[in-house]
Amino acid sequence: MPVLGQNQYGKAQVRLVRVARATRTHRLTDLTVSVALSGTLDDAHLVGSNASVLPTDSIKNTVYVLARERGVASPESFAAELATHFVASQRPVRRAVVDVEEHLWERLGDHSFARSGRETRTARVCREGGRSEVLSGLTGLTLLNTTDSEFHGFATDPYTTLAETTDRVLATEVTARWRHRAERPEEIAETDWNAAYADARRRLLAAFAGTYSYSLQQTLYAMGSAVIEDLPGVLEIRLSLPNKHHFLVDLSPFGVENGTGDGAVYLAADRPFGLIEATVLREGAEERIPTGPAGP
Numbered sequence: 001m002p003v004l005g006q007n008q009y010g011k012a013q014v015r016l017v018r019v020a021r022a023t024r025t026h027r028l029t030d031l032t033v034s035v036a037l038s039g040t041l042d043d044a045h046l047v048g049s050n051a052s053v054l055p056t057d058s059i060k061n062t063v064y065v066l067a068r069e070r071g072v073a074s075p076e077s078f079a080a081e082l083a084t085h086f087v088a089s090q091r092p093v094r095r096a097v098v099d100v101e102e103h104l105w106e107r108l109g110d111h112s113f114a115r116s117g118r119e120t121r122t123a124r125v126c127r128e129g130g131r132s133e134v135l136s137g138l139t140g141l142t143l144l145n146t147t148d149s150e151f152h153g154f155a156t157d158p159y160t161t162l163a164e165t166t167d168r169v170l171a172t173e174v175t176a177r178w179r180h181r182a183e184r185p186e187e188i189a190e191t192d193w194n195a196a197y198a199d200a201r202r203r204l205l206a207a208f209a210g211t212y213s214y215s216l217q218q219t220l221y222a223m224g225s226a227v228i229e230d231l232p233g234v235l236e237i238r239l240s241l242p243n244k245h246h247f248l249v250d251l252s253p254f255g256v257e258n259g260t261g262d263g264a265v266y267l268a269a270d271r272p273f274g275l276i277e278a279t280v281l282r283e284g285a286e287e288r289i290p291t292g293p294a295g296p
């Protein structure tokens with residue numbers, strides 16, 4: 001008989017907007033929440049018994065009720081509350097993974113907002129066996145340096161045509177996830193997740209801007225190291241950095257020089273792109289952030 005392997009179920013991408021109107025200056029929280037539950041759910045798959053299956057419709061309702069009643073102090077704390085709720089209230093559920101994406105809005109006034117670009121803040125909490133693993137992160141953060149980037153001395157083979165460069169545009173769209181030391185419910189409740197997020201983001205930006213780069217790989221390590229070195233609560237960070245290539249346009253057919261100096265004109269290519277990914281760890285820390293398509 002075929003054997004049932006890893007399985008999980010839940011509601012994906014619950015869209016939730018919460019408006020805090022306690023003062024004249026309203027606060028807007030715009031989230032996409034996904035919940036995946038696993039545990040003793042064999043009978044649902046093997047014999048069609050739904051006795052242990054809390055409907056995904058109820059999971060969706062829970063997201064809205066908790067947001068209404070407890071508020072959303074941060075993506076991390078909201079994910080932790082949801083994960084704890086499902087493990088604590090449903091005996092068959094042994095593990096809950098809650099992903100929260102926060103879509104960012106720029107304030108225009110007391111009650112007016114503009115969606116800011118493509119940048120998204122992320123949090124994932126995995127609750128199992130009385131512990132919660134907390135990952136914070138971001139996606140869609142586009143960064144660009146107009147100089148202080150070189151790429152040369154690379155390996156070559158018969159198919160290599162890339163010219164060496166000592167001055168190029170370096171651009172990327174950062175996806176990052178970092179794992180926190182905090183695992184106990186009290187530690188998670190006491191942490192200021194918004195301050196921790198702002199600190200990590202600031203370190204990533206400063207390292208990107210401040211690194212004289214000989215490759216995106218080197219820039220990635222500098223960004224990861226800045227977070228690990230400056231934030232003692234972070235054990236591990238994984239970065240996925242597409243190389244958003246900017247190619248100098250060949251204008252020689254028109255008798256126009258297009259060097260790297262003032263007024264240089266580039267073709268901003270969207271694909272294919274180099275993809276540089278790595279995890280940077282605190283010494284002795286375990287490598288636990290998922291890699292591959294499911295990872296950041």
Ligand SMILES: O=c1[nH]c(=O)c2[nH]c(=O)[nH]c2[nH]1
Nearest residue numbers: 151162214215216217243274
């Ligand atoms: O920073 C870079 N790293 C690479 O591995 C690479 N490969 C490439 O073609 N261009 C670049 N740039």
